[in-house]
Every structure is written in structure tokens, then in C-alpha cells.
Amino acid sequence: MKRNTRHLLLATLSSLSLAASPAFAQDAAPAATAAAAPAPLADSVPSQLPRIARPSHYDIAVAPDAKALTFTGRVAIDLDLFESSTVITMNALDLSFTGASIAKADGSDATPLTATVDAGAQTVTFTAPNTLAPGQYKLTTDYKGVINTQANGLFALDYPDKATGEPRRGLFTQFEAPDARRFVPSFDEPSYKATFTLTATVPADQLAVSNMPIAHEMPAANGMKMVHFGTSPKMSSYLLFFGVGDFERMAKKSESGAEVGIVAPKGSGEQARFALDSLGPLLTYYGDYFGQPYPLPKLDNIAGPGQSQFFGAMENWGAIFTFERILLDDPAITSEATRQAIYGVQAHETAHQWFGDLVTMAWWDDLWLNEGFASWMATKVTDHYHPEWQPLLTRVGGRERAMGLDAYKTTHPILQTIRTVEDTNQAFDAITYQKGEAVISMLEAYAGEDVWKGGLRRYMAAHKYGNSRTDDLWNAVEAAGAQGLTAIAHDFTGQPGIPLIRMTGSRCEGGASVITVTQGEFSRDRRDTIDAEGRRWQVPMLVRTIDGKEQRVVVRDGKALIRSDNCGATILNGGQLGYFRTLYTPQALDALRGTFANIQPIDQLGLLSDNFALAVAGYQPMGAALGLLAATPTDANPYVLSEAADRYAQLHTIFDGDAATQAAIAARGAAALRPALSRLGFDPKADEPALDAVLRADVIRTLGAMGDAAVLAEARRRFASLDSDPKALDGPAKALWLGIVATNASAADWDKLHRLAHASKSTVERSTLYTLLGSAKDDALAQRALALSLTNEPGQTTSAAIIGRVAGHHADAAVDFVDANQARVDKLIDASARVRFLAGLAMNSDDPAMIARLEKKAAALPADVRKPYERTIAVLKVQTESTPRIRAETRAWLAGK
Template structure:
């Protein structure tokens, strides 16, 4: 400490009663008054901060400089100190502090604070000249920060003006999970809820938006204005939002009383209409379902150009952020599948306004309370408003995406231990979202819809504006009448993995089917160690016979018997509401295959998914799965035909390099899928069912992947029309046809796609076209795409997507490229996704040397950073072991059919 600082300390100590070496009589009285104050955080809740203070209100004022990519800020934090201390530590990252001070709540007794940053811990410690007594204070700090070019903290997105094509820049924020600390010093953990008031000084001709409506606005110097937003309800720091730019807002009043709006780049116009018209009814539905009104005066959904490798949308309270590609409905490029995704993503984020925002998990261990429930709720509300989309059938696909991770030893429980920032980033995966949704669906079926909703309503009422743990939810649902649910829920949320239900016997007696089952565990890479052992779950099942009865049973202690009043073929996971794999006896599976056309579509999907997983993992021969695929009727439900199309295309890819076998698969796939395409045609029909449009695209995509001459010829013909009419392909199938062209492109076609990307005035189309440049099978074109990704041409948030697309056919080249340009590539990826990026590129490698290379790389990494590499290594190792068997068994089946 230098002499000037020492002199300042002596003056401060002699003049202030707020901070002193020994408490005065007034301070002793003050401390006595707060001696029984509640602790700032329960000991059961993890935290990376000292547990001595908590905030009650933040008043943040910022002035961004979009051109310089910097901002200045001032924050006043009302907080309570619970222990005598000379310092207060909170989160901060990439901030620089010019001054800080602390005063009593009434503004008196101001003392200077020294700010010390710890970049590794992502904290700032504000230190007073002497110890502070417990009590209520206001901490004020002036600081500056950086505006990022990827979606972390306050970030910029550049895009072409929709009318002129001129460059524009919008500013947005993304704070989940650990990035509010990049915007302001804060207690950046979910249990430190507080209210927020935000002010921003911005260009006078731009639109600023935050969680709450604008409270007042006044002119500032140099063509600027200051916008002050209303105070928010109590919420976690990661839910704060700010955005500003050349935006427009399409808005309407909802029946709930809140105003809803879509904020988008100027010129978007009616592209926002579909999302807006969908948004208003969601508020009413959720208000009724949860028994709690939407508490804010408005709800905006803000469209951001660009994309992220980490997320697509974020549920900021009252100000959802969604990338434009899944929010705006552009008739020139938006497919029917994307329109349905627009609805589903928005439904997910609006569900968060209750499940996540009104009631927030206490710590990131319980992240699934946010994400699993929002996914489940989005499917439920979509089924309510759009039953013609048959969204309940998509739950099978969601379950499969979770099981694709959960089948490996590198999986994790739904309830996982989160202790580092990187742990938190990696928690956003299919286990959290899709296994969460699948388990909730199973538990709702166990409890019954009415009991389940009653329990949720009680949970919401008890914890609104606060934080909760998973058991708080189970207790509420049990209290509503779902006895025994907690034990089942603990089995499925507290341990990883997938139960395997084996049918061990089935016999018909007196018109009833008597079935016996045992419970084991399904795994892709540790089967030898779990056969006959493994984990135990209490597994709810719905046993259903085709055209007959159904019976509910819970498998306990590893076995069960069930009697169903019908002797027809039997499905052990009726309605596919159970989170488990089902292994039938060969005789039972043969009966199901014979009557496959009579089975309900959701069970057809489940049977196909289960049997492919079981065959690929070696629990049964490949002919068990391939026989079901061959039994799929030509007029099956669209989702079932989409699944069949996907299976043929996947099988085709397995035989890369074996042209004869690929030709046999392509012929079989064409025979199975051509009837649907003949019925649907290449072009949409007026007023056709929405799922017909989705099915058409999936069938064309699968046939194109398998080299179907008619599809490839049609793609080339349509692509050629762009030479005379740049809008010739406009419509919902544009991206599909260009994808097929890009995959099979030569140098001339690749150059033409690049020119189309350069000329586009649509941020979404531009990004899509640049990304397609990475799709080419041609080695030289793949390298050109990689080189292009490191230039400024595609845009800051598109380059990582190009590299990712290259990895589809050239995984080894993509990995080598990233390793050679690691520093440059890191700048193209969200900080939240950087650790996972290279490991994800390697997932498609079939070079045995890749496993050893990844192992060497992972060995030098910390445990939390190593996880994505361990997952990829496990998958590649298992594929190397199982693929020869899969190929051999599949070839036998192809030859025998």
C-alpha cells in the first residue's frame, strides 16, 4: 500500500461511523437489530460466492457504443450485509471499474471501495477501508465493459437491412447461465433474486427494449436519448434483458390483459404475424393451467439475426430473445417444419415465464426443473392449439435424443452436480431437456392429468417469486394425491441410464394374456458389466394388446407379472409414455411385425426406435429391426414414414464406401418411400395438411441423400432456374432443394451458391446459404468452405455453422482445421459452447486414429472441460466395435429379403 492510500485510509477511519475497527454504541444497536436476520442463502443451496450478503434491487444505467463494441455503466445495488466484513464479493467478468462506494440505505455515511478482480473466479471484491457492520447498504460502482460478437453478455449482431442490404448492427443480451456478470457486477446466481431497474442511453432513432415497458424517455446530447424501464419483479440475474437497434414492434393486447409484441429488424413487417398471433393465446392457456396470472404488463419476443452454437432462444422475463430463423415467418424461405418449430420454441419460452421465471430452481443442479418442464409444457400446449400437427408423436423422437446420450457410461442423471461455470454450460443437453420431458410425461400418466395439474398449481402458489428444489415439486404432487410418485421420480431423476424391460414369457389362458417381465439396464458400451445386474428402477408401464385391453403396472424389485384381457400381440410400453427400452421375445416381436399396420402410430414409432436401438447395441440381430422397417405400411402416419425415411438414409450412410450395398439400400428405400412421394408430388398443394408438407420434405431429403436420380435431377433443374429468375425457388422448399444441390455440388454450383449468399438481403437466407457451402461431399470444396469460415464474409455467427456442416462428411478435416486455427475459431463460437465444439465435430469420424488423438487431448484437460471429449470417445469406440457386426448382419438381411 502506498503512502497516499494510507493517508486516505486514516482520514476515512476517523470521519466515518459506518466502518470502524471497533463498533460504536450506535453500531452495536444496529448490529443487535439485525442479529436475527435470515441467512442470505440456505446452506443446502450451492454457491460460489461468500454467504454474507444478498441484493434486493439493482439500478443499472448503461451507455453502449455499438461501433466501438464497448459500453460504460453505473450500478447502484441495494443489499443487506449479514456478517461483519470489510469486503463484499460478487460476480464480474470482463469489466473494468473506475470507482466504487458504499453508503447506508438512507444515503448517509458514504465510503470509498477498492475493486479487485479475480478473472479465474469471475468475481470482483469490493473492499472498504475497515470492517462493515451488518445492515442494509447501497453499493455504487462505475465501470466499463466489452460488447461481444458472440452471444455472451451484451453482444452485437450484424445483418443486412431488409430493404437496402446496407449493414446494420443490433445489440442484445444473453445471460444464461453465467453471463449477467459481463453486463454489471452482480450476485449472478439463481437464488439471489432481486428487482431490477434499467436505464440506457442509446441513439435517438433506435428502439430499446427490456423486461419491462419504458417508464420514461428523454433527450440526451449528441443525438442520443435515455430510456428508463420500469422496475421488474423479483427475479434471478440471468433473466435480465436489454436490446437496442433499428427495430420495429408488432403488438397486440392479449386476453390476459398483458400486451404482447414481436420486436424485429425494420422491414420484417408481416413476417412477425404468425409468432404474434400465436403468442397471445399462450398467455391465457398457461395462466389457466398453472393457476397463476402472468404478472408482467407486457411480453415481447425479440428477433435477433444470426445464430448460436449454444442456444436458439432465451426466456428472459417479459423479453424473450429468439434468433430470427426460428421466430419470423418469411414466405421466401420458411418451411412448414420451421413454422411448427417457431410455434414450439415460442411455446417453450413462454412456459418458462412461469416454470423458470416466476419459480426458479435454487441452483443449476435442478436446471431440468426449467428446461424439462418447458419442453413438456410446449408439447402439451401445441397439442391443444394445433392437434393437426400431432405433436404428441414427437415425444418419441425427443425420448430417443435423450437415450442416445443416456445409453453410454458418460451419461449423467437428470439431477446433476454443478459446481463450475463449465459444468453449467454443459448441463444444457438432451438429458436435461428431453429426458426431463419424457420422465415428466411418464409421471403425469402415473399421477393422472387432474392430480398432476393440481399439484403443479400448489407448487406454483407456494414458490412464486422464489426458488425451489426438485423435491418441492414431488411433495406438492404427492400432496395432491399421487401417492408413491416421489420414489419413482427419485429413481429416474437421481440416477443415470435407461431401464430395459425384457419380456420373459407370454401365454394365453382363458382369453387373457399372462405376461412376465424382468427389469435390467440398456447400454451401448457397458452391456457386459450390467447383464443380470445394473441399476434398479420402479418402472411404470402401460401394457396394451392390439385391439384389446390395457393394464397399468409398476415393475418393482426387477420383475413383474401382468394379465391383460386379450390374447393378441402385446405392446409393453403402450402410448410410449415410459422411459425404458423394451426387448420382446422373438415370437412376440414376430406377432407385432405381422400386425404392424394395426398398431397405433405412436407405438409404431416406439417399436421402430426400440428395436433399432436394441439391434444396433447387439441385444438382438439387425433383422429384428430391419424386419419392422420393411413392415411399415406405405400409407402409414406421416411421422412413421418420416422415421422410416430417416432409417433408410442412416443405413445408407453406414455403408459409405460400399457402393453395391448402398445401391441395394437405395433401391429398397425408394420402393418404400416412392408411393408417398408420388401421392404428394414435388410441389405443395393448396390447403394440404401441414404434415404432408413436412413428410414431402423428409422423403425428398432421404431420397436425395441416397442419390435418387429423379430427386437429384429435379434439384439440378430447379437450381438452374435461378440463372434467369433469382426468386424462382422462393417458398417453403427452397432450403431443401438448395441443401441437396449443395451436398452434391461441383465447383460451379458451389460458386453460384456463394454468389446467392453474397447478394441476399435476408439475414436468415444469407446465413443458410453460407452454411450450405459446408455441405459439399467434394473434398476440395469442403476445404474452400473451411477457409471461407475464417474470413469476415459469412458473418461472425455463421462461420462456426459452416465448420460444423463440413464435419458431416469430412469430420477429420474439420477437426484438423480447428486445431490448426484454434484461436481464430474460438472467436467464432459462444464462450458457452467452445469446450464442446471440437469434440462435436469429431463425432462423425470413422478413423480409429481419432480416438487416440482425442484421448491425448483430453488427458491434459481439467475434469469439467474433459467431459465432451469423453463422450465423443465413448461413442467412437462403441461404433468401431459394433459397426462391423451391423454391416455384416444388415447385408445378410438384404440378401435374404
Template structure:
């Protein structure tokens, strides 16, 4: 699954996969079923295990209901008079048990437990161990948020009329909303799905359809082929007025983009990108894609919980990051289309073929998909510099990992609510960062061979983290497990301190000691730090260097003298605190360092300065040392940091003067870069340069640059006479600037454009931007609008989120006051995180009591997002006055 908020990430891989050498798909084992092992958590009794499901569904999209029947083949391992399955929101009207050995069906009495999300089927007498089939008839609701079977309404691209499509979303535990199932990842089984649907609509599932039979009443029966053995959360069903673009990948897999009718060529870019992936991953993992087809299905709207989902053979992706609409798609969105598909396709192996045994090891799915996404993007699109984005991913993880409210990569999960909270930057970005570090330790060839062993040995089954480490060690990486345990079983971030460094006899002798980096418990972390085995690459800035493992303290001699980087190549998951003379040397040398090290040094030192390990001055000196002609991703990072500093100065003494000085510095450093790029996109320009233009425009506008703001307002005014005046790759950029600076007339124009647009992506964009205004009165109007039917079921919560970026207290108070109306507008799995996230930019001390009250109202297993929001808020309140004074002092001297 791809998180809705996850940043773009990517990395470097081996050269080519032109010659396919992948092995045939590993056949699923048909061994005798066995009870779930005691060391694997479960909410179900361990007395039965499924082998096959046959589900027939008849959706009633107009009335948001469905009727269905289900038959699950399972084995009972001990005598019992009842069997318990997962079920949520289903009305089971009858159930019977059919022994595999023959005999009369046994009528079963059904009781449901809504809190436990289970249905228990009781027999009149004890059942003997053996094989049975449980047959049920039931009905259930079709939701309007992305949980279970849900509906999305959108404007038909040909007529503009509102139409409805159905999709499913079952991760983490929502297959139970579709059928009574053993809805846990270790209970793998095969699935037969049949759907009774309107004759003129397309039904889509994990497998191609085996037959399609008209029923003579305007409906048809679609029977899909049997799936491989898989976890229930990977089952998919979609239905609507769709069209499908297809092509054959070089490994024989048919790939397709399923899109709303009338989309035409909007899916072509995604299709071409998708076709590259099954052969590439098959070659890398040594196992060919095991299904006959791989579709990616475009859904209109959005979710607060996710952006795409890796259903086996039937990926689901929200249209905004799958279809390429030249009227609104930016270069960055085209990049995201490629990267998100790489992420979800990597899951077809890491997650679908081999699945974590329980949600504790969710990172085995998400961290590896993020890492492989980076590797794949670098292989096919090196000109996007995807490797450099690893620093941003690492920083996203460290943003959570530096607080006491963090959690290990491998985390203890014991409830549905805890499972939903596990989808965060620790699971995704820290997972990827640790994997990248371990790959560097093992070496690319050994690492790849270990992954091939892992795939081959565990295909169609479930694993825990140590299964992977054992496979890598067996391939030739002794000692890797100990390092992996340190970084996946312990929370937090190592801090490597440089105690001394000197040039002696043509070499640099450096003494390092290990501590722990923390933003909210610096003294405790320094007094009693955790210990890690920390892989280092000591380097003078070239690709070569000396690899070491730091445990506690160590002294090393590195050939050559000059500025020394402790985390060369930035693959280590740790922070480095240099001595002042060393950092001054690195600052002077920064323009000549590799872009990855420029980004890493800047990120490290900004974090260390913000946390109080050093003053802001050395970090700002590094920022000022970024060259005007820096790599576009380095320049993008730098201008974004300057804009962030500008916002931090909002409440400082003499804020206006300080901000004017900062804008002047920003324009001096990067104004000429924007001038060279221009306000208009150029044919065939590099994506990284196009993205930099967007970053510069956005940052200068955020810092109040009158020229950029005036240009945005001028262009936006053109929409009054021509709704297509802004069409093109910069449309969302100019709209965003205009929205931020909107007048009442401008805001009303955004609403009119939203209501009249025939594009679901464009419509969602306009609605969201209606909440992105600086004007508080307009922000209040946007919040009220979000609670009406006008934006649509999935567009309201983005409006509220947009308001919270500039008016966090306003948005938070509004949601708390209107919980009964807001909750249905947010995915059930994301509600707590959504509400806590509204306070993400607040620095108001009064917000502490508000969050504490929210926390007190929640069960213990749902409090993590609120705890994280509280610690982050308290840190900002404590940090801001000191940082502001240090920023003002630095600005006064520059």
C-alpha cells in the first residue's frame, strides 16, 4: 500500500534486465493444512484453517447495498461445536456446514460480535476434526469511504453527468466487510469470485474472467479464474463504466490500465511504465510474475489513509496518481505515476507472493516496496535523480523516530486499531533506509542472492523478519542479523559524535563515539543512550571510503586529508555531530561534494540545530553554501528550507524586517535560477528542472514575493473568461498560489470551477484549494462548505486538511465541534490520525489541553497518533523562541 502522505522516494540498482533469467513461478504447496503456530498472533481460535473460498456477489450500487453468498473450505483440527470467522457489518441470514466426507448439511446458528468483528457459527453438537465447507448467505452495506466494498461518484468524462463505480479496499482488516473470512494474513487460501453485475459495465478482479454469461434481464454473470493462494486482504473487486488499455510485457504478462470510460490516452504513460515492471522484478527476484495479468485500476476521489493498494494482479490507485491528463498533470505527478506503480508492483512479490505472518512485520511489505521502488526508478529514470530522495525519506522517518513516542520498525500489534496506525514513516521510510544500509553492508550481489533464496523458499507462504535475515546471511553476509536487529527491534536514532580528527602522515585519524539523538529527551538520551552496531562509510567525498562498524567508541585512520564525511553516501541511518572545525571545513567544501552528501549534511545539521545540539548558525552557514547551480534536487531542498524558515519567523520580533531580509537572500541565491528556467515549461526539459521551477515558484510565493504572486493572480483571472486558460503542467502550481492569496471573489471562483469541472481530478483539486487560503474568513467558509453535499464524499476531508495547514487551530476546533458530521467523511481506519494531524502546524499552547482531552476520550490502542501530535507540538512550542532568536542573529550578520 502506498500512503497518501508518503514522499517520493527512489534509488540505484544493477545495470540491466534485458536478458530474462528469472525462474518460473514457484507452485503453491498443497501440503496438509496445520494450525496457526502459537508464535503468530491471531484474533481467531487456532482450531481451523481455510483452503479455498467461493464468493458470489450481487452489488446494488444505486442503493449502496450488496447481497452475497460464500462457501469456505476449511480444516478443523480439534473437536468443537463452533467455528469463528472474521465478519464486520454483514447480516448473515443463514449458514450451513457441509462435511467433505459427505452427509447432510448441518444448519448452523450464527451470532456476531461487532466489537470483535467476528461471526461464530455454532453446530447442534460437537464436530469431529476434518474438512468442511461453510456456506453462508448474507447482505452488507456499500460504503462511501475506502473501506471494504465502497462507491465513488464522479463526473462522466463524456457527458459530465454523475456516475458511480465500485471498488474494494481490504487492507488492513476489511475483507471481513465483504465476506465471512479468516481475515488475517497467515490464513492464506485460494479464491473463486463470481459477480452478478449490469450487462453494460466492466467487472475487474485479481484474475482474468473465465466466463461472462448474459442473464437476460440486463445483467450478466462474470466468473473469474481461481486466484493463487493468498491472504484475504489482497482480494479485489471493481465494477463500473470502465475501459481498459492493454499491452504484453516482455515476460508474457498482460498488463492493463483500467480507467473511467472516456479517459482515452490518459492511461498510456502508466501502461508503458507498468509494462517494464514484471520482467524487471521477475529478473531481480528470480521468480516470474505468477499471474497471467496485472491491472492497475484508476479510482476517482481520494483517501486520508492511502493512495494505492497492491491487490494481487489488480492494483488499485487513485486517478490523481495514475492517469496523465495534460490539462492538469504536472511533471512531478508524472514522476509519481511511475514511482507509485513501481511500489505497488514490487508488492506483488514482497507482500503478495511472500506475506508477513502478522502485522508486526508490516515493514516486510512496505519498507521493501519503498526500497524497491527507489531502486527501480533509478534503473529506468536515472535523470530524475531518485537516489537523492533517500535523504528526504530518511528525514521523514527521523521526524517520528526522534521522539519518545516512536516505535520500532518491527512493532507489537494486537488490535485492528493498532494495525491501522502502523502505516507510518517508520514502517515505510525507516524500513527503506535500514534496508539500503544493510544492502550496502552485504554488497549488492550477496543481497540479491539472499532475496532470491527468500522468495524461492517462502513463495505462497508467510514469514517473519528473521526469515529474511537468515536468507541474506546464508547468501554470504555474516553478522547482518545482529545489525538488522539493532535497527529494527530498537526504536530511535543513533548519534555519532566526532570527538577528534587530525591529519597525520597523509591520513585522517578520527575518533568517534556513539550516543543517541532525541528531540524531546536530550538529557536522558545522552546519559543512558541505547547502543547500536552502526555501519559507517568514512569518506572524503568520493564514492570510495572506509567501511567500519562503530560499537561504542572507535578510532580510525582514513587515507588522505581534508574534509571527512562520516556517513559517506548517506546510507547510514544515524545523525553525525561534527566538531566545529570539521563542520567549517565541510561547509567550505560543500559546493564540490556529491549531491547526496550535500543533502545529507544539510538535513543532519538543520535537525541538530533545531533540536539544540548546536546553534542554528552552522546549519544556516551550510544552507548558504549551497551553490547557485546546485543539482536541481539539492536546490529544491534548499529553497524549501528557506521557505520553512520564513514561516518560522512569522511570530518573531521584527518579523517583517527579518522576513524581507530572508526573501532577499533567497532571491540572491536562486532568483537567477528561476529567471533562467522561466515561467513557462519548455519542450523536452528534464523532469528535475521542471520540478525545480515549481518548487521555486511555490517557495517564492510562500515568502511573499510580489512578482510571483502577481503573476499567479493575473493567470488565475484568465479563468473567468476561459476555463482552460491555465491548462498544462503548471496549472496546480499557479492555482495553489492564487488560492493562498485569494480574495472573496477568487474563492467563489474556485467553488464555481469545482462544481462545473468535468474532470474528477480537477474537481478534487479545486475543492481542496478552496481550503488553502490565508484569509481566515474564507477558511471558515471552506469548513462550512466541507460539511455540505456539494464537494462529494471524498473531497470534504481534503478541504479540512487544507485549512489546517494555515489555520490549524481553526480546523481542529471545527472538527471537534462537528465530529458526528466529519467522521463519515473520513476513512474509518484514518479518523484518529486525521484529527490529530490537523494540529500538525499549531504552535498554540492551548492546543496541548485540547489534544490531551482527545487522548483521554480514546481507547489506549488508538492513542498513538495523538501522543505523537502532542510531543511534536510541545517540542515546537519549546524550540521556537530559541530558534527564532538564533535565526534573527544570523540574519543580522548576513
């Protein structure tokens, strides 16, 4: 699953229905490896179900009523019962049962069952009148369920027709982590793998899609049809998918042999081309890398209108679901950054077809085996096919997002303890994704690329169609030749926190540097207890001198001595491949600052990130970081200039209410960024590098946020041009310019944006414009946006985004609003994200009273529900304590310049 990131072929393609394509007239699942004899789930694997039974196959038939938002279902479950019992318990949520029976596998001895639902436990227990002996059975039950309006279980998304603007409704499913039980009574845990056959009764003029191709379909009464999908390979329940609606499909055959397709609302047309042309090569690359060909006959990526507060895309095997805004390339509004995100998200979800789908973690404790590896592989494959995007540089930003959580005592290890549904929902965070990716990058560098790949191939071959634990992976990589890797991996995955490498000394002896380092821990809120706790990591380092010479060092037992044959500036985390902070001596940092322009871009990014984090946390003065920022060349790599732009924008925000200091920061920011804008101009140039387009947007956005008069005037000029030409802003910068207008909007501007949103026939543009209405700095307009969010006008999945945008400038007002309308707001948010929504809004508050307010809320909550509040409270406490020091040190540095 992707948490909310071109290989063009010239073949002429048509939009095809699943049933019309000969490639989809298939019923056989791919052959799996020889199965072991059925056995109860091992005690070593966590489970919330009794271990007396396990499924082997589900035969599901559903009939959704999209208008009534209900569905009926029947499922026949082949299962093994391992001990005598009168009851069989499985997962079910928001389902009611109208009948059930159980028979032996051959159909004999049918016996009625009584279904008892436990809503709190999210289970249904089927009780037989007499004891069932161990053996193989088929349990059949009829049931009814609800179609949700947020992305949980089977859900509906409403959107305007792209041609006529008439309302349309599509149905989709989202089951990760605990929501297949909303669609079918099931053993809804990852280790209970089974095969699935799905039949759906749907409107005859609509397109239905699932994990497997359509085997056949037949007419049904009242303008309906029955669509029978082929039997899936053995997989976890959360990977099942079903969708139906007024869709079209663009498809082609891939080099892997599988057909690839993009399923999207009718009228999408060529907007699907970019994603489609990228999809086939991804299958080729991953199949080769993992040594396992893609095993299904097709892979679709289904575009869903709307959005979620919990996720952006989901890796259902053979039927990825992705929200349209990060799948379809609409030239009227898609920016270059979004195009790259379209590729990155699809690369992430396609990687899951192996890491997550073919081999699945045994329990949610090992979720990072899915998400960290998919994130890492997505970056790797993007670098292979699109080196011009320089995707490896993005790993620094990902690492920083992880460290933003990992620096607080409320963090958790990569390997978590997951025991409740809410624990599972909260496991999808930057530790799982970005820290996972960073640690994998570090371990690959330690093992070497060939050894690492060899280990992954061993792992895939050993566990395909099955489940695994993290140590299975380490054992495979060590067996491939990476001796000592497991101990390092355990340090970084089994304990939380961030190692801090301190340079304690550096001297020049005979033309060579002798550097001593010690290992501690970086923290924002527990520095007083770090030494007592004494966490230790074995830390792999790539030490790089300014002339490019490198050596690998592993810090063991908390210290290391490093010798290099150069007395010049030295980078202790060369290539930023290590997951640690680096605190240099003042003299060593001065040397790096003096030659900053000559340092490789990825190390420039790492040095900026490390030194700002260390300064903000009080490990060194703010001047140390500000000096590096000032040393950033005006012609630096686009990623580095974008990072500099972000730093100026953050500094500017810290001084809200202090106009004089903001003016000084804005002047420095303009001096640093205007040369790039002068070179790039306000408008795209033909055939310009993709990163120039991204940098242009970042620079304009930052200058606009800091009140740059020229940028604000240009935004207003362009906004006014819409009065005479509604398409005047169409193009990759549309949302950028409208965002600047929205932030600084007058009442008249807000009304005009509101009219544009209401009139749009584009789901993505409509959602974007409605969300921008929440951006206004003006208090009264913020209140209007909040009120609008509780109406039906923006759409069920857009309203929460409006509230979230309001919190950017009006956090306290947004929290007040949610408090006053909690029940109504809950309906606007995925069940998986509800617990952390309000805590996320409060993160932007600068009122110390918010801390006590959140503490009072948290005190009344169960431990698993309390976690998001505890994280926000920790951040706000540190900010309250550190902001006065940061402001004072920044003012002093500015005055000295």
C-alpha cells in the first residue's frame, strides 16, 4: 500500500472491456509450489482467531445494490478442521447472516449452523448442533452487508461524468489491513492464505474487474449480468479486489507475457497512457530482479475518483487500486511532480506483487517486509528507467520523514508488536515505509548489490505463495554471502531510535586524517535518559573524502578510529546510505561549509538535513545549519535548491508575528532562489529537463509563501485571466498558481474559486479546488471552508481534506470544529484513519494550551487509540520548549550577517 510519489511505447491501443479481450477468457490460477499438508496456524504466529481451522478456498458470489448502498453475498469456504468442535469462528464486520450450513468435502452430511456475531471482536461464530470431527468441510453461508462511502470494505465513490458532468457511482474494495471481513466472512489474517473464486451480479452495461481475468459471463434478469472471474492463486484475504462501474480499460501485452491494463472512468482516454506504458516494463524488471516471473495472467491498475485520509494506492494481486489523482495524467492539471509520483506509486504497488503478494508477512508485526521493500524497490526501478529524475536523491527526504517520528520517545521499532485492529491501522507510518527503505539501502550497501540480490532471490524462491518473518530474509542474505548482516539488521529493526555519530576528534598526521568517532543516540525529548539507557547499534558507515575516495567502516562497541589518506574535508555518511545523524566538530563542519559547492548533491542534502535537525534539537547552535544554507550555491542541483527553498519557508513560518525577521528571511530566500527563477521563468519551456519543472514550482511556491511581490502579482494576473478564458491556467502549474491565490484569498477570490470547483467536470481538479478553499489565511474564509466541508457539495472523500487544509493556518479552529462535529466528521474519514485525524490537525497548533487539551482527551482512551495523541503531545511539548531558543539564535545569526 502506498501512503499518500516513462517508458513510452508507440503501439496503438484501444479501450477494451475485460470480457471482450481473449486474454481474459481464462479460468486457471497460476500453478503454486507443492503444498504442505494442512496444519493449524503455528503458535509462533500471532492470531486473533482460534487455531482449530484454516481455509483452502473461498467461492464467493456477491450482488451489490449501488443505489441502496447494500449488497448480498453467499460464500462456500473449503476448510480443514483440526480438532473436534461444535464451533468455527472467523472474522466478520457489519455483516448479517440469513443462513449457514456445513457439509463434508464431498457434499455429504449437510448440517445447519447458527451464526452468532460479536461486533466488538469483529467475528462470527458458526455453531453446529453436534460435534464436528476433524476433517475437511465446506461451510456455506448467506449474508448481507453495507457499501461504505469511505474506503473501507466495499465502498462507493461518486464523481461527475467526464463528458456530461452527470453524477456517476463506482464501487471498489479496500481490505488492508482488517477489512476483507466487511465483504465476506473469512479468516481475515495474512497467514490464512487460500485461493478465491468470485462471481458478481452487476449491471449489464458496466465493467467489472477483480484479481483474475473474467472466465465467463452470462445475462441475468432486470438488465444485469453474472460475471465469473478465474480462480486466484493462493493469497491472503486482504489482497482480494472487486470493482464495478462505468469504466473503460486500456490494455496491452507486456514482455512478461501478462496483459497489463489501466481501468478508469469512461472518458479518461489518453490520460491512462503514461501509466500503461510504464506498467509492462516494471513487470519485466521485477521478474528479473527477484528471479520469479510475474505469475498472474494480467495486472490491472484501477483508477478510483476521490481520495483517502489513510492511503493512496493498494497492491491487490493482479488488480492494483490507485486514486485517480496519482494514476491518470491529465494535461489540464497534472504537474511534473505529480507525473513522477504517478510513476513512483505504480512502481511501489507493482513491487508489492512480489514483496507482499507472492511472499507475505506472517503477521502485521512484519508489515515493513511489505512496505519498506516496496518503497526501496520503487526508488531502484525508477532510477533504472528514469535516471534523469535522479530518484536516489529522494531517499534523503524519506529518511528525514522517518527520523521526524523516530526522534521522539513515542516512536516504535521497525519490527512492531501488533495485537489489535487499531495497532494495525497505525502501523502504516514513516517508520514502516521510509525507515524501512533507509535501513534496506544501508544493508544493501553493506552486503554489496550482487550478494543482496542473490539473497532476495533465495528468499523469494523459498517462500513464494507462503508467509515469512523478517529473519527468513536475513538468513537468505547471509547465506548468499553477507556475513554479519543479521546482527546489524537486528540492531536497526529490533530497537527504535536514531544512532548519533559524533566526531570527537580529527587531526592530520603525515598528510592523512585520523578521525575518532563515538556512537550515541539522537533524540528530541529524551536526551537526559539516553546515556543511562545506552542503546547501541553496529553502524555501517561509508566515509568519503572531498576528493571522492571512500572506505567502509562499521562502528562497534560505541566507537571507531578512522584513517584516511587526505587531510581535507571528510563526510562520515557518504552517499547518505547510513541511518544515523552525524555531529561534526565545529572545525570539520567549517571545512565542509567552505567546500560545500563541490560536495555531491546527495551529501549536500544529507548535510543540510542533519545540521538543521541537530541545531533545532539543541545539539549545536542554529548558526551551524544556517551557515550551510547560506553556502548553498544558487546553481545547485534542483533537489538541493528545493531543499533550500523548504528551509527558508520553514524559517519564515517560525517567525509568524515577527514581520521584521520574516522580511529578513524572505530577503535571503529571494537572493538564494531568484537566480533559479530568472533562469527558469514562470512558464515551462519546450523539452526542458523534468527536474527544472519541479524546481520552478518549488521556488514559486516558496517565494509566494514568503510574500514575494512579483510572484503574488503574477498569481493574481493569471487568476484574473480566467474571467475571459476558463482554460487560461490549464497545464502543469494550474494548482500551483491557484494555491497561491487561495492562501491569500479575499472573499471575492474565495467565491470565484468556489464557483470553479463547483463547475468542474474533472474529479481531480474538482477535489483540488475544493481542498484549496481550506487554504485561506483569512479567519472568516477558514470558517466558511469548515462549514462547507459538512455539506454534500465537495464530495464524501474531499471534505476531510478541506478540514486538514484549514489546519495549516488555523489548527486550533480546525480542532474546535471537529470537536463540535465529531460524529459528522467521522463519517467523512476512513475508519482506519479516524483515530489519528484530530491529533494530526493539532500538530500545527502553536498554542501551549493545546497540549493540556490533548492530554485530557488521551487520558480517556484505550492504549492503542491513545498513540496518535501521545505523538502530537510529544512534538508540541518540544516545540514549545525549543522555539524561543531557535528564534533567538536565528535572530542573532541574521544580525551578525
